[in-house]
Amino acid sequence: MATHLRMDRRDFLRLSAAGAAFVAASGAQIGVSSAAEGTLDIFFNSDTNIIDFWTNVIKPGFEAANSGVTLNLVPGGGGSGVNALADRAMAAFQAKKDPQIDMLEATTPFYPAGSIEAGLWVNFETSGLSNQPKVNPVTVQSPFLLPYRGSQVVLMYNADQVKDVPATFPALVEWIKANPGKFTYARPDLGDSGACFIERALQEVTGQKPDLFQPENYTDAYANPMFEKLWPLLKEIQPALFNGGEYTSGNTASIQLLASGAISMTVAWSDMALQAMSQGVVPETTAVAQLQDLAFTGGFSGVVVPTVARNKDAAIKLADYIISADVQEKVVTDLGGFPSIGWDNLSKELQEKFAKVAPKSIPVFPGTWEPKLFEGWYRNVASNIKQ
Amino acid sequence: MDAGNNRTGRIDFLAYGFIAIPVMAIVVFLFYPAALAMFGTLFHKRPDGGLAFDASSYIFFFTDPYSLANLMRTLWTTFVALVLIVAVNLPIALYMRFTRGWLASLIQGLALFPMFVPGIIICYALIRYLGPNGWLQSLLNAVGFTHYASPITTPWGPVIGLIWDGMPMTLLILISGLGTISDASIEAARDVGAGRLRILRSIILPQITHSILIVSALNFLGFFGQVLMPFMLGPTNPEMMGPFMLRTFVSVRDPLQAATQATITFLICSLAGLAYVRSLANRKEER
Incomplete structure (x- = not known):
């Protein structure tokens, strides 16, 4: 799914x-x-x-x-x-x-x-x-379903401006807060790279246990307490995002912002990132990295x-x-x-x-969770309306 | 006399036959599914198989601050873009009505240019030009102005996009409206000593009220339901109704709420539609 x-x-x-x-x-x-x-x-x-x-x-x-x-x-x-x-x-x-x-x-x-x-x-x-x-x-x-190609979400950044790329999610959050306006992610329903970012954040606030999220175990009662822990974290980094808390309208738009130098780091699909780099549409100093504590989903x-x-x-x-x-x-x-x-x-x-990037397993976040997660994100993170 | 009547009768029949094809297509592919969806927002299937009246999706919409904020943003964007598009195009139309020569032709060509550029291309071009670190900012930086704040991803982003997109149609309708004003009436006013402003207010504006009404109604329909411009150029939140409906349908997977949003959008747009139709009918009567 x-x-x-x-x-x-x-x-x-x-x-x-x-x-x-x-x-x-x-x-x-x-x-x-x-x-x-x-x-x-x-x-x-x-x-x-x-x-x-x-x-x-x-x-x-x-x-x-x-x-x-x-x-x-x-x-x-x-x-x-x-x-x-x-x-x-x-x-x-x-x-x-x-x-x-x-x-x-x-x-x-x-x-x-x-x-x-x-x-x-x-x-x-x-x-x-x-x-x-x-x-x-x-x-x-x-x-x-016969799988034939995979890709994974990675941190895509300009190595000229990011000397020490974060290797863990807490380090990434620290970096975002320390460099206001220099990071953003795509709206989760429009760019999957953004979806993977909030899903990784969800895994972070629930103790890095991807097994908690299974295709058939979504219920409001089970998920809502976890979501309640997620919103404060995402709300907390929002002011430090691009333009005081703005999200891009998709995977390509994220890469465009990075290419124009408006931001220094974003999340992107590995295949799109590698293609952008080989086509030269992003600065030469662009690089990709994966979190070492728990990889972004793919x-x-x-x-x-x-x-x-x-x-x-x-x-x-x-x-x-x-x-x-x-x-x-x-x-x-x-x-x-x-x-x-x-x-x-x-x-x-x-x-x-490819020994270094070849993942032994690619964590997958179940699609059955996404409708409620994304709708919750729009209402609790992107909007300033008190529910 | 009789023969003539017969002939008209036949022609009428043929004409109705021609009209029947598009009308049938509209009824079958547009009215019927739309009516079905609207009906479905108010009548839900009961477990025993019957239908029950249920307005809960509307109650949810009108008590949900999030949905209401989206509706308000849509109205704001529509009205601001509407006022600006008339304000921008009316002077151009006036200029083109009363001026001949190569400059007027050039301006006309430029003004109609957006008609030939697909919306998605315009969006990416505007992002490149107006966006952060875009051309405009670089140009301004070069002349020492460093306080540029990009309108992209603010509420003004879609307004700019919509104005660009709606410009050719607006201009064409305004020019055709101005074309019906006779030179004689303007010269007559001039002869009795009316100034330029006076001519505009008393001779020109009254004669193109219809055109302005039509332009407003048509642009209202186009702006209100826009999907592309708001989500390419606008902020994440509040959303306009177009992207909001689409997201509710595709991502939230709540077809009932999406259909409710669509019905509310339709009802608001039908007011503009009504204004348009009435304006057309009035015009016919006057003739």
Whole structure:
């Protein structure tokens, strides 16, 4: 769920920018997809950098190895767009018709509710993927979701201005207070990096025990006492944030503020941070770091395949291909992401180069907690109204 | 005579046929789902399957200081942007009505330019230009002015964005309104010794009240429900109704409350819509 939400919100800007038009646009795209034999219709929830990666790496490689198969890569129009596609797959499943969808990217099998139980999605553990045994178990949320790339939230800072980067969360809070106006994070619903910041703060005020937060254990009675401890901490650092307590409207906006020199440190997704650095849109002295006491949360994106897809067999073959060592190495080198298969399957050279950043586990914060957490943040932290 | 009537009858029928297509599309894809959503905010399914009247989501909205603060911010932004957009565009329209030449054409071109630039691009451009450490601040620093405070992420951010975005339409409508004023009437006023201000107040303004009303009504609709400008350029809090609804729906996952916010937004906007329609109808009668 967390991964799914993550991608939702990362696409949120684009989604809302297009406004109502995106519905029409994705509708039009749906209309032209023909579900032809041998043409795989793949819909993306991720940003254009991921679709570029598929266009330049996965599509040519897979099509060369499987003659007669073409990949039709379609931007799905953000979280709600992809949810609408999942709804369509469910409707087609119930009507025993062709959904004209062969694969959905960066979504989860948990939507629509009950779709797993009904048998809408392919179970990757029992469909004979040759690379399945290599998958790192910590990345798997459900047998019906095949993770293929991960990323993690990191501190992104200008090393010119931040000489001693904080290594623990309390040190980070101290740094923020000591350097007023030089740090901020994204609004949690608009940029997941910001969400991860407040989630890490929540883990801090509850004694650094990530196990307290499970996908199925959210209740108001259980969560509210913890939230009550979180708000004072976030309220306390607010005056020391950028512009006297202002939050950015997304992951990109955070990086822009850092690039313009208005702030010296923020939180960002590892893949976006590495890309910004390699493209030179941030100062040369920009660096990334991870907290050493308890890392910021992260997430893995995966693919799902409807069992009624016209090209189901080819789609499963493609799923096997994207978790092959070849593609997974490219995920690391070209995308700045983490592989979903064990690092020991990658080349020795890569293993050594990334030994330091390769996380042994990526803590994931359950998405089921987020609606109440974010709404509480807006009401208790961002707003000055006394409830 | 009879033949003529028949012909008109046929044409009317054909005309209604043409109108029927867009009207049906609006009814099926807009009115019906909107009515359904509004109905759903007031009538909730009971466990036994019946419908029960329940206005609790409205009571929540109007007793919740957070929601009310958002509504107030939306009204403030809308009215401030509305007053400013008329104040900025009326002089330009007057200038363009009474001046010919290359400068007027240039200004017209510049003023209509925003029409061809998508909103998201404008937002990023404004952030780059007006934002912290942006071009404007650098330029001001270069001439020794160092007290610049960026309007981005303050309530003035969306106001600036909305004015930029609404400018071409406002200007076009005002110019067309000014176009209906005959040169003769102005010259006649001048002949009897009226000064410029007097001409503006007694000859021009009364004749373009309709245009100003239409501009205000249309811009009100556009501003009130804006999503992009407020969340790209505005502060985190209070939110405008557009981002607030979207967040309630997508992030808080409370479709009932989102639909309630949308219905309240719709009711407020329909007042502006009513003013627009009445203004159009009055105008027809006068003719």
